[in-house]
Amino acid sequence: MDYIKEKTPPVRENRLRACNAYGGTGCHLVQESKKGCLHGTRRAFAQAQGCQLNLSLSILNSLRDAVIIVHAPIGCGGSSGSSAGINKNFQKLRDSGAKALRWINTNLGDNEVVNGGEANLREAVLHAEKEFRPSAIIIVNSCVPAIIGDDIDSVVFQLQKEVRARLVPIHCEGFKTKIPASAYDSVYHGILRNLIEPSEQQLPYKDLLIPDYLEELKEKQRLSRTVNLLNTASMSRADEAELTRLLRALDLNLNILPCYAHPDDFQRVNEAALNVCICATHDDYFVEHLKEKYGTPYILRSIPIGVKYTNQWILDIARFFELEEAAQLLIETENKELEQAIVPYREVLKGKRVLIGGGEIRVVATAELFNYLGMEVAGLRVQHYDQFADELLNDFPDNEVLFNVATGQPFEQANLLEKLKPD
Known part of the structure; x- marks a missing residue:
């Protein structure tokens, strides 16, 4: 189903029936996934988990010639500071003239919670346009303006006529989902609606040219x-x-x-x-x-x-x-060159016991790589699980490998480390 006409995409709990709570074996996990029995699983005790706003920023902060406006209290988006150096250097590897990471926070406080924060957002957009003249201004919506009812899409619609930059609203409020990977859908949704779809400002001048x-x-x-x-x-x-x-x-x-x-x-x-x-x-x-x-x-x-x-x-x-x-x-x-080059590494890594954590697709593929190197995979830990990993996990040689699905939950990871004792 195509959701592009909607202002916001559905979260992955609804769109993919994704799971973020499971403990068992890989074989049982695939069976339960194919039966549709993983959706709605709950843990008796929950500790910490990720936020889709921060994961959205991992993509958005990397875009060249863009300004990111985090429409939120001052704390949201603070993680951007830790990635500023990486983003600047990686951008320059692709374009030597790229600018550093540029982001603005609308600094919502008690007054905005009562009276609304749309004026702050409008001021931030106009400041970004005047100060930086970027190709795009991306507005990242957080929990507070979503709860108090700020209509960022209306603000964007009104301001688009006043600024040269393309305005891109991203609805990635953290409270909406327990699957932070919903952030990818939120980012792509904003890009599809505002950077790819044709706009009234882009007229087909190409049709007036004599074709070659x-x-x-x-x-x-x-x-x-x-x-x-x-x-x-x-x-x-x-x-x-x-x-x-x-x-x-x-x-x-x-x-x-x-x-x-x-x-x-x-x-x-x-x-x-x-x-x-x-x-x-x-x-x-x-x-x-x-x-x-x-x-x-x-x-x-x-x-x-x-x-x-x-x-x-x-x-x-x-x-x-x-x-x-x-x-x-x-x-x-x-493969021939690789087999020769990898011999000394196999000698060092053979028999090492590992616990692998990360995204569902990456974890299963990395487990296959570690098996290839002669290592022992003691367990797999992923942030969420959906049908996209079924085929990969079904092909994994050890279908009884311990499998944990948890977004955050550091106490579960500590227990796994104590139980499995990886090298």
Whole structure:
């Protein structure tokens, strides 16, 4: 179902029936998932968990030539300061002229809780436009304005006529969900509605130009071999460079987004031949909309971590472009070099006992990699679970591996460490 006409997307508890409370084995988890019995599970004691606003900022803070306005009390968004250096340096790796992270807090207090905070938001938007002249101003809505009823969409609609920057409201209020990964849907929802969808300000001047048919054919050929590679904030530039190297070896062109992209990069995202996800948890909402709206197919099945899943990821992409033979040759060459290079690491890591924690897709793929290195996987701990991990976990050789699903909950992690005693 396409939710793009709505102001806000549904949370993942409703859209994907995601689970954030489970303890048992991997085999039992997959069985319960396929039966639809994981939704609504509760723990008897809950400690701490993440907030979708902060996870939204992990993507939004990375965008080049944008100003982020956190419409909230002063504490919300404070984590942005800890990532300012990383965002600045990573942006400059893609564009030497990129600016540092620029964010504003509307500083809602007691007065705004009583009288509303829309005036603060309006002032912040106009200040951002005057001070920075960015390509986009992104408004991140928090719990307080959502509870008191601030209508940020109306403020954006009124102000868009007064500012040059594209205004992008993001509804990522923390109280709405116990699955912080709902943040990815909130961010993509705002991007889809405001950076990709055509606006009244963008008139088709292109139609007035005399066409160059040869150049048009060249452009169509280029786009027919172009993929949108959807990265994540947890990737390094080295990760992107390696994936780019592998796909360009198949003579494919790449657009890399959303993280560290420029707002203008999203304008032509619907022209690529294929959308390639690195993580289903991160991108399913985005690629499903692009398929429904523009007919763009996507690859969502695996994540390029470890030999098995990187090979599978490359082959899935190559199959779409009918490049299986070239992909097989590439894989054989890469795997041969890897086997030789990895020998000394296997000697050190063999038999080491590990507990792996993180996102559902990444954790299962990393477990496969550790098995490949000769390590013993004692347990897996993921932040939430939904159907996207079923296939990967079903293929994992040890289907009785201990599996814990918990968003935060440090006491559960401490108990697991004490019980499993990983190296």
